[in-house]
Amino acid sequence: MLGGILLFLLSLPTFVHGDLCEPGSRGALKVRLNIKAALGDNAYTWNSDEEYLFKAVMAFVMRSYTKNDTFQISNIVLCNSTERVSFWFVVTSPSNESHPVSYSVVEAAVRNERNRINSAFLLNDKTLEFVQIPPTLAPASQSSSSSWLIVFGVVVFVVSVAIAYLVVSGVIRHRKRLKSSEEESQNSEARMKSLDAIKNGGLHDKTILTDSLVNDSYDYTGDAYTAF
The missing domain is CATH 1.20.5 (Single alpha-helices involved in coiled-coils or other helix-helix interfaces)
Incomplete structure (x- = not known):
């Protein structure tokens, strides 16, 4: 009985994150990458290591923009990944991981550090696309x-x-x-x-x-x- 309760408590964050990170859910953003078009024969394979790097970069982006150093990799939740390298992600609040950070804050943070994000993956605004955030070419x-x-x-x-x-x-x-x-x-x-x-x-x-x-x-x- 006690073991079942512990297992439920340990799996609870996964269920919560699964509910948060869904296409079209509040605060969720879609990312689409075209690594082959950008790097040709030097294209790398998108795998769990690259996903970890993306989480680390986004945690840095949120820290840099909000001046809040409590953002961690665990606050970046990925879901619905595809082989053509697209996925959705949600940024959760450091104080409450069941509460997603508002879309406007994440958008502003991405725009503020867009060049750093692109450089981390050797891509640009056309080959690393935040679908809901238009490329920052107008400025x-x-x-x-x-x-x-x-x-x-x-x-x-x-x-x-x-x-x-x-x-x-x-x-x-x-x-x-x-x-x-x-x-x-x-x-x-x-x-x-x-x-x-x-x-x-x-x-x-x-x-x-x-x-x-x-x-x-x-x-x-x-x-x-x-x-x-």
């Missing part, structure tokens, strides 16, 4: 677009600065040329006025000299006539 595309936008913005800024520099420098050179032309014009006018002044001054001196000679001659003639 990479957005990042590329953002990079191109940044580069485009930098180029536009540099071109704008160059155009502004050319316009400002052109205006400055134009003003300098205008100022130089005005100074030359003023200098030319000053020289012309100086020449006119010199010419006018010479004629005035000649007129004064001529008048002076005529008057002196007249006075001399008058004096001589009177004396006679």
Whole structure:
């Protein structure tokens, strides 16, 4: 009687896990692998050792995302494995193994460490597929677009600065040329006025000299006539 009770208690977790890990059950996720397509002649065989590695990797993923180091391999339950390498799994709570961790938490943990999961099995998002979790390719595309936008913005800024520099420098050179032309014009006018002044001054001196000679001659003639 006592032996039967102990056997029942030991087998109870198996029954509980069997109920938890079923296709379509709450928190259950399906995994599909295509090892042959990824590695060709170097493809490895999926066996119990690979299943153990998957459990260990998922325990690490859950620890890394939740910052809870109580997740163990026993919290990763696999079921419904097929020869074409597909299976379902459930992550149970460390505090209560009869309670599955919510799908959203497992999904976020997988997305957070997707590259580490792929690297552990030498696969990628296409050959190691979490059926309910779409491949995380969209963020990479957005990042590329953002990079191109940044580069485009930098180029536009540099071109704008160059155009502004050319316009400002052109205006400055134009003003300098205008100022130089005005100074030359003023200098030319000053020289012309100086020449006119010199010419006018010479004629005035000649007129004064001529008048002076005529008057002196007249006075001399008058004096001589009177004396006679």
